[in-house]
Amino acid sequence: MTNTNNHSFSCEFFPPKTDKGRENIEATLIELKKLKPDYISCTYGAGGTTQDGTFDTIQQIMQHGLEAAPHITCIGSTKEKISGLLKQYKDAGVSRVVALRGDLPEGMEDPGELRFANELVEYIRSTTGDHFDIEVAAYPEKHPQSRNMQDELIQFARKAEAGANAAITQYFYNADAWVRFVEDCQRLNVTIPIIPGIMPITNYTQLARFSASCGTEIPRWITTRLEGYGDDLDSIRAFGFDVTLQLCEQLIDAGAPGLHFYSMNRAEPTVRLWNELNLG
Numbered sequence: 001m002t003n004t005n006n007h008s009f010s011c012e013f014f015p016p017k018t019d020k021g022r023e024n025i026e027a028t029l030i031e032l033k034k035l036k037p038d039y040i041s042c043t044y045g046a047g048g049t050t051q052d053g054t055f056d057t058i059q060q061i062m063q064h065g066l067e068a069a070p071h072i073t074c075i076g077s078t079k080e081k082i083s084g085l086l087k088q089y090k091d092a093g094v095s096r097v098v099a100l101r102g103d104l105p106e107g108m109e110d111p112g113e114l115r116f117a118n119e120l121v122e123y124i125r126s127t128t129g130d131h132f133d134i135e136v137a138a139y140p141e142k143h144p145q146s147r148n149m150q151d152e153l154i155q156f157a158r159k160a161e162a163g164a165n166a167a168i169t170q171y172f173y174n175a176d177a178w179v180r181f182v183e184d185c186q187r188l189n190v191t192i193p194i195i196p197g198i199m200p201i202t203n204y205t206q207l208a209r210f211s212a213s214c215g216t217e218i219p220r221w222i223t224t225r226l227e228g229y230g231d232d233l234d235s236i237r238a239f240g241f242d243v244t245l246q247l248c249e250q251l252i253d254a255g256a257p258g259l260h261f262y263s264m265n266r267a268e269p270t271v272r273l274w275n276e277l278n279l280g
């Protein structure tokens with residue numbers, strides 16, 4: 001069995017919008033804490049739509065004695081605003097951030113002062129030195145806006161050069177895409193850890209919608225099965241669990257330096273995978 005001691009295992013939340021959502025996060029945290037994750041990150045809406053929610057969730061995570069990593073986006077923002085945000089997090093005891101460009105919200109046209117994630121990483125490094133561990137995004141199946149895979153790799157390398165410590169990938173279901181991406185990065189002398197982002201499969205309609213917008217391919221053999229289950233949620237979850245577990249095993253065997261679970265604020269799918277994989 002692979003030794004996973006030096007690996008990074010982490011989870012991701014999004015900021016809840018309701019009191020019920022906040023209670024749910026509390027219950028999820030109680031379960032995830034038992035796994036001793038390296039950190040839990042929380043997303044942030046580009047344009048600042050979830051700014052307060054992200055900060056509150058980060059505090060909630062830290063109250064459980066866990067390391068918390070806020071996501072920060074730069075599109076449509078200003079250096080002053082980002083600087084304020086970094087200070088707020090530093091003062092709160094945060095030492096890790098996930099730095100992203102984000103997507104301009106509909107109706108907003110001004111991209112702001114920092115137009116791409118590499119510029120955000122550069123800005124964080126120039127204003128806060130080595131205080132923060134910086135994670136960035138990686139796209140083994142290509143970001144929808146990149147012209148081709150070569151361009152994807154070049155732009156990814158710029159984020160590493162700007163001072164990123166590691167990367168978390170968009171979720172994918174083809175382990176080969178990650179293996180190839182890492183090999184291509186090594187050829188470009190980009191050696192930061194590239195941690196696969198894992199999206200448990202629990203709801204086919206939602207997954208299909210997300211995947212279409214972020215450019216993730218759901219292999220045909222998986223789609224065919226999931227569609228065939230119709231409204232039978234138990235079968236979708238059982239099959240989804242097997243597929244995701246197999247993907248995680250393939251990735252760890254192929255040398256993945258960790259896994260980052262998109263928890264969707266739910267404990268159960270991540271806890272099951274984590275325990276089955278014997279992580280931690």
Ligand code: FAD
Pocket residue numbers: 042043044045046071072073098099100101102103115116117118136137138143144145146147151152155159168169170171197
């Ligand atoms: P970039 O790395 O800047 O890349 C965006 C596009 O621009 C790519 O096509 C790239 O090739 C191109 N590009 C990059 N640099 C340059 C350059 N200098 N010149 C020309 N082209 C360039 N979104 C949110 O709103 N909030 C979140 O919390 C959030 N969390 C995420 C977490 C992870 C792990 C991932 C994978 C994605 C997340 N996203 C989030 C989505 C992300 O914001 C979008 O995918 C966004 O479109 C790109 O962000 P990026 O940081 O990857 O951008």
